[in-house]
Amino acid sequence: MIHRRHALGLFAAAAILPSRSFANVSYQRSEFREDLQKRFFDLGTEGTFVGYKIDDYLIIASDKVRSGEGRLPASTFKIPNALIALDTGVVQDPDKDVFKWDGVTRSIEAWNKDHTLRSAIAVSAFPVFQEIARRIGEERMKKYLDAIDYGNRDIGGGIDQFWVTGNLRIDPVQQIDFLDRLRRGVLPVGKRSQQRVCDILPVTKVGDAVIRAKTGLTDKEHGSLGWLVGWSEKGNEITVFAMNMDCKTQAQIDARMSVTQQCLTDIVAL
Numbered sequence: 001m002i003h004r005r006h007a008l009g010l011f012a013a014a015a016i017l018p019s020r021s022f023a024n025v026s027y028q029r030s031e032f033r034e035d036l037q038k039r040f041f042d043l044g045t046e047g048t049f050v051g052y053k054i055d056d057y058l059i060i061a062s063d064k065v066r067s068g069e070g071r072l073p074a075s076t077f078k079i080p081n082a083l084i085a086l087d088t089g090v091v092q093d094p095d096k097d098v099f100k101w102d103g104v105t106r107s108i109e110a111w112n113k114d115h116t117l118r119s120a121i122a123v124s125a126f127p128v129f130q131e132i133a134r135r136i137g138e139e140r141m142k143k144y145l146d147a148i149d150y151g152n153r154d155i156g157g158g159i160d161q162f163w164v165t166g167n168l169r170i171d172p173v174q175q176i177d178f179l180d181r182l183r184r185g186v187l188p189v190g191k192r193s194q195q196r197v198c199d200i201l202p203v204t205k206v207g208d209a210v211i212r213a214k215t216g217l218t219d220k221e222h223g224s225l226g227w228l229v230g231w232s233e234k235g236n237e238i239t240v241f242a243m244n245m246d247c248k249t250q251a252q253i254d255a256r257m258s259v260t261q262q263c264l265t266d267i268v269a270l
Contacts, residue, residue, distance in 0.1 A: 029058050036062035039262050040245055045252050047226075047245025049263040050172040052180060054238040060267050061172075070152060070169030071244060074216030075124045076227045077163035079197060081132055082117055083182070084144045087193040090135045094118045094200050099128045118200045124215065130160035147188050150178055165222060172242035175229045180240045183231055201230060206261060209234035209270050215256055217247060224248055228256045232269050239269035 040047040040062075048066035052059050061067040085091040094117035101114050110123035120128040133141065138159050145153040151174050157166020170178075181187045185194045201212040213230025226247035231240040243260045247253045264270040 029056070031058070031060055032064060033060050033062060033267065036060075036263050036266055039259050039266070043245070043252055043255055043259060045246045045248065047243065047259070048172055049241065049243045049260070050176060051239050051241040051264065051267050051269060052176050053267070053269065054180075054240065055236070059176075062263070066244075067172050070171045070174075071225055072165075072218050072222055073151065073163050073168060073170045073175075074218045074225065074227055075126070075129075075164075076170075076175065076214050076216035076229045077168065078121050078124065078129050079182070079201070079214050079229075080145070080148065080150050080178070081129050081136075081163075082121060082200065083148075083187075083189060083193055083197045084136055084141065085117065085132045086196055087144070087189045088136060088140055090132060091117050094196055099131060102127065121200055121214070122202055126164075133160050144189070148178065148181075150174075164218060172229075172244060175227075175242035176240045179229060179231060179242075183238070183240065204257065206232075206270055211257075211261070211264075213241075213257075213260070216244075217253060226253055226256045228260045232264055234270060237269070239264060239267070241269075 036049050039049070049062045050059065050067050086094065091097050097116060099115050099120065101112060105112055106127070108123070111125045111127060115125050115128050138155060141155055141159065142153070145155065151168055151170030154167040154169070155162045162168050182194055183198060185191045187194055198212065201214060204211040204213065210233045211230060212233070213228050216227030218225045224247045225244055227242070227244045229242045231238055241260065241264065243256070243263065245252065245256070245259065261270060
């Protein structure tokens with residue numbers, strides 16, 4: 001088990017957010033950039049962006065409140081779900097183990113086919129990850145979420161849906177904490193499992209930068225919340241980020257990557 005020894009200190013002086021800590025890094029600096037809110041305003045919605053610039057030990061957030069509010073992770077949970085699947089052996093090889101299509105035709109055409117773990121995370125195939133969660137089972141799922149300290153670690157609401165309609169909640173700062181530990185391979189699970197998950201994350205190239213990230217979206221009943229979480233790599237500079245925003249229209253859903261890129265550009269991470 002990794003014991004995180006250094007205080008994150010994100011806005012702690014203002015007592016705005018709960019104290020967090022990252023493993024084996026120096027004390028962080030933090031700042032608010034309210035100008036980042038314009039990116040959401042221009043889309044006719046509200047949201048939050050938090051970025052952690054690794055080399056500068058600098059955390060930048062767009063606001064003082066929403067950046068610390070826990071919400072359903074939706075499909076961003078496919079990252080820890082895939083990690084646990086690999087570490088438990090539920091999936092042995094992300095490119096060879098095949099999950100057969102159950103024959104049920106769904107509205108997203110890309111889901112109506114057989115998938116490997118890599119192809120399933122690329123198209124965010126919900127039925128595949130439901131089956132993965134069922135194979136992991138409640139006992140092991142709970143054990144792993146406790147070990148990796150993921151969000152509120154509450155899997156109530158059904159083993160195959162707790163991250164989309166159940167009790168699991170995570171805030172942007174917790175997302176960054178988890179992703180930074182995954183990226184560095186210091187989570188208390190197998191190092192190879194962590195490396196494999198990093199490898200299968202969807203990649204977007206922006207100029208000479210690379211973004212490895214996962215989207216998420218809750219349904220209307222659960223707030224129509226859109227996520228994008230991951231990290232950008234530009235040369236040797238790495239920025240871990242988490243963005244969420246209210247997505248009431250298809251245009252807003254489609255804008256998750258573009259608004260994140262705009263925020264990353266604003267903080268000189270792209």
